[in-house]
Amino acid sequence: MNSTKLEHVLRELGHGFRRSLRSHLAPVVLMGIALFVFGLFLLGTSNLQRVIQAAQEKVGITVYLRDDAGEADRTRLTDLLGKLGGVRAVRYVSEDEALENFRRTLGGRAYLLEGVEGNPLPASFELELYDDWKTLERIRSLVSEVEWQGGVESVVFGESWVGKLERWIYFFVAVDLFFGIVLGVATVLVVENTMKLAMADRKDTIEVLRIVGATPGQIRLPYLLEGALLGLGAAALALLLLSESHRFASERLSGILFLGPGGVVLFCCIGAGLGAAGTLLSLRRYMRMPRS
Amino acid sequence: MVSLTNVSKSYGDIVAVQGVTFRILRGEYVFLIGPSGAGKTTVLRLIHHDERPTSGTIEVGEFRSDRVRGKQAPRLRRLVGFVYQDFRLIGDRSVHENVALVLRIVGAPRRTIDKRVKEVMAEVGLLGRMRDRASDLSGGEMQRVAIARALVNQPLLLLADEPTGNLDPETAREIYDLLARVNVRGTAVLLATHDQARAHASGHRVLRLERGRLAPDSAPAEPPRAVVRA
Numbered sequence: 017m018n019s020t021k022l023e024h025v026l027r028e029l030g031h032g033f034r035r036s037l038r039s040h041l042a043p044v045v046l047m048g049i050a051l052f053v054f055g056l057f058l059l060g061t062s063n064l065q066r067v068i069q070a071a072q073e074k075v076g077i078t079v080y081l082r083d084d085a086g087e088a089d090r091t092r093l094t095d096l097l098g099k100l101g102g103v104r105a106v107r108y109v110s111e112d113e114a115l116e117n118f119r120r121t122l123g124g125r126a127y128l129l130e131g132v133e134g135n136p137l138p139a140s141f142e143l144e145l146y147d148d149w150k151t152l153e154r155i156r157s158l159v160s161e162v163e164w165q166g167g168v169e170s171v172v173f174g175e176s177w178v179g180k181l182e183r184w185i186y187f188f189v190a191v192d193l194f195f196g197i198v199l200g201v202a203t204v205l206v207v208e209n210t211m212k213l214a215m216a217d218r219k220d221t222i223e224v225l226r227i228v229g230a231t232p233g234q235i236r237l238p239y240l241l242e243g244a245l246l247g248l249g250a251a252a253l254a255l256l257l258l259s260e261s262h263r264f265a266s267e268r269l270s271g272i273l274f275l276g277p278g279g280v281v282l283f284c285c286i287g288a289g290l291g292a293a294g295t296l297l298s299l300r301r302y303m304r305m306p307r308s
Numbered sequence: 309m310v311s312l313t314n315v316s317k318s319y320g321d322i323v324a325v326q327g328v329t330f331r332i333l334r335g336e337y338v339f340l341i342g343p344s345g346a347g348k349t350t351v352l353r354l355i356h357h358d359e360r361p362t363s364g365t366i367e368v369g370e371f372r373s374d375r376v377r378g379k380q381a382p383r384l385r386r387l388v389g390f391v392y393q394d395f396r397l398i399g400d401r402s403v404h405e406n407v408a409l410v411l412r413i414v415g416a417p418r419r420t421i422d423k424r425v426k427e428v429m430a431e432v433g434l435l436g437r438m439r440d441r442a443s444d445l446s447g448g449e450m451q452r453v454a455i456a457r458a459l460v461n462q463p464l465l466l467l468a469d470e471p472t473g474n475l476d477p478e479t480a481r482e483i484y485d486l487l488a489r490v491n492v493r494g495t496a497v498l499l500a501t502h503d504q505a506r507a508h509a510s511g512h513r514v515l516r517l518e519r520g521r522l523a524p525d526s527a528p529a530e531p532p533r534a535v536v537r538a
Contacts, residue, residue: 017415020415020417021412021415023412024412220396220398224397227356228409229382229386232378
């Protein structure tokens with residue numbers, strides 16, 4: 017593209033914006049609202065994922081040792097448990113450490129232990145699992161490999177709440193996916209129809225460009241850029257609304273995260289992309305090809 | 309330069325043009341006459357590649373209608389200027405911008421654009437109106453600007469579809485005089501009109517369309533003759 021052709025693109029882009037700034041306000045506001053709703057969904061999803069991740073981190077297996085388990089059992093079990101598929105790390109907790117942990121858990125009621133003779137708590141191994149092993153089925157398979165080993169008293173993993181967590185995760189993922197698709201489609205439709213309205217008063221200009229021999233690319237490019245810029249404006253408006261919503265929610269609930277720098281850039285790219293795509297779709301009706 | 313060979317165009321069951329054959333040589337001035345609905349506009353649109361013929365071939369310069377692919381159509385249109393009854397200018401832009409549009413699209417250098425725009429605007433007699441908005445001009449002035457835009461890229465052929473249809477008789481005469489001067493300078497002209505009297509009085513070749521067919525008294529081609537250049 018030489019400088020004159022580039023100048024043509026920029027001139028057409030400039031004409032598009034100069035034509036009527038007011039006529040650009042409606043598309044930006046409408047797309048901004050659609051992106052804001054979609055953004056709320058994205059924020060909700062990312063925060064929900066964080067909650068799920070935090071809950072999943074608590075999923076692990078505790079292997080309690082028999083009182084008569086000796087050093088040899090301990091060494092053998094350390095080696096065996098570390099080699100199990102799905103186990104990321106193994107930590108030995110002695111009886112003394114267990115008692116100390118329990119005392120800390122009791123906090124202000126630690127005086128209750130003063131009447132207890134000796135140490136009733138067993139030593140144990142805390143097994144940290146890989147994320148993809150934190151399912152009920154896989155945990156049960158690990159437990160069945162460990163519980164019959166010599167020196168093992170019992171194996172505990174909070175079976176009931178792990179099962180519940182798994183069901184909730186499936187439910188949230190399904191609902192999340194459903195709303196994601198519905199909102200995504202709705203956003204695209206809003207953008208397309210908004211850009212269709214914005215392009216409606218350009219059909220005469222497009223016709224003139226076609227008459228004088230502009231290529232489809234020369235006709236489309238300035239409008240695509242215009243659509244992308246409008247989409248970017250809409251994304252900026254949506255981010256402003258999301259930021260205010262986040263501030264409002266953070267004053268009432270703790271730990272709610274906003275989009276990071278990468279998320280903001282991605283959101284702007286989504287806005288620009290949707291604006292350009294909506295323009296491309298709405299231009300089709302004006303870019304007719306000769307028929308036989 | 310431009311030749312139509314047995315060209316037909318149908319829209320479903322409606323036959324707009326049938327078996328049309330004629331040639332236009334460099335520098336010729338040809339009238340295409342006929343009543344409304346005879347197919348005049350369809351013939352012009354076929355030459356301009358706004359429509360593809362259902363059968364037959366159209367040659368415009370190096371282009372043949374059956375071989376023109378999507379990307380080549382714009383290049384063909386740059387060889388053919390088109391003037392419409394409703395002018396088809398971009399109203400909210402200046403006269404200069406409207407006329408220069410073609411040259412910007414083909415990537416002409418800025419100096420060439422300015423020079424050439426001034427030349428054609430002088431030719432149509434509107435050199436002093438270049439900065440005005442197109443929508444601020446009178447009908448006759450807008451048609452002159454449309455002619456200037458059609459000429460600025462030095463096309464092989466100028467197509468004019470009822471160019472005086474929206475103008476008063478005096479302004480219409482001025483436009484016809486302008487087109488005659490354009491032709492004398494060497495641009496071939498194919499002008500579609502229902503004004504048969506003017507066509508026959510002009511002394512130029514006349515093609516008559518009746519219900520999509522060329523009438524028997526039409527001359528499909530004239531032998532080449534010298535064109536007097538001003």
